[in-house]
């Protein structure tokens with residue numbers, strides 16, 4: 001998971017939620033892939049998604065895979081982006097009992113893995129409850 | 137003495153970030169002082185487990201870009217991050233931030249250091265970079281996850297936050313730059329040696345000869361050069377290591393408590409080090425009106441102060457609402473106890 005070359009190749013997608021729009025049928029695609037899952041053409045253009053979406057389903061992880069122990073327990077959700085695609089991501093800045101299906105979330109760039117004391121730090125997208133403006 | 141570029145420049149965007157966790161001073165006093173003794177502030181912000189100077193800088197930078205109108209991140213020629221808590225000893229914070237906001241690859245990227253004034257230092261350099269014509273836009277960020285030794289006096293206040301400023305041409309700016317001035321001398325008031333986790337400080341050096349002398353000299357000289365007086369400013373923002381110092385330095389300089397109140401965040405979020413005065417300025421810009429003059433003065437141990445004078449333009453009104461306001465982050469509050477704080481600030485090892 002903490003592979004340096006792989007993390008480096010995926011940095012745009014991971015830091016900024018860069019996906020694709022299919023220039024043939026218009027569908028938004030995330031993560032990027034070679035062939036459009038809708039029309040099977042290869043005419044895609046890069047696009048950074050807005051990062052806004054809502055929780056489609058979720059599950060709280062108490063026994064994390066190796067490398068993610070420092071954040072446990074944490075909640076993983078399927079997030080429906082406002083552009084359409086479903087993305088699997090960790091939720092952050094919330095307590096697990098607060099999670100609700102349909103809640104508004106927004107993308108933030110956070111630490112995914114700290115790499116111990118000596119390794120590289122991995123950053124990537126997570127989602128948190130959308131910030132509500134305070135009463136003026 | 138006054139620093140001012142030939143071309144007119146200003147802040148085209150600004151953005152804040154404060155983590156949601158708060159450690160009340162009463163908790164620190166409970167653990168180390170049996171709940172006795174006076175405390176310098178109400179509570180301080182604490183970064184979450186997945187937050188650091190990179191992640192906080194990214195969010196503040198995104199907010200600054202949201203307020204900048206249609207700026208293509210590829211036109212940003214410098215991404216500069218000032219901090220004393222960069223996550224790596226060797227490997228820049230700034231390249232990660234630049235990548236995350238889409239400013240790579242044709243950009244200057246560098247990390248700045250100077251205790252709590254690394255942020256204003258980056259702002260000044262960005263003003264010079266844009267003012268010389270070398271760049272159309274430059275992004276300057278002050279950001280820290282400040283570490284304090286358990287039971288040290290600084291543990292009450294050392295906190296986390298970030299503020300970002302996109303510097304660009306004055307005609308696009310929400311606040312134009314009038315001039316700045318820096319005052320620096322060699323003072324042993326606060327330091328951290330290589331490989332040390334926590335800073336040390338030299339008790340009697342921290343007040344009068346350090347904080348007060350540097351800010352007073354920088355601000356007085358700047359106002360003298362610009363021909364301004366305290367009543368010319370609607371707001372003034374000073375570095376805020378506690379509540380007492382900024383109010384006291386304001387009075388010494390002839391400013392009123394009303395002028396500093398709006399930018400005084402320390403009681404609610406603590407001392408965010410390199411983000412401290414820049415974050416105070418974001419809170420002021422959130423409520424500022426066209427024509428308002430604002431004075432900003434940072435302080436960094438070691439020691440120095442950067443003083444800046446800006447004037448808010450008509451563009452402010454449409455930009456304020458384009459990103460979360462500083463107050464939105466301050467009120468997004470989740471209290472933690474000392475044990476959770478110890479886990480979040482990496483003081484517990486398993």
Ligand SMILES: [Zn+2]
Nearest residue numbers: 022025036039
């Ligand atoms: Zn298609």
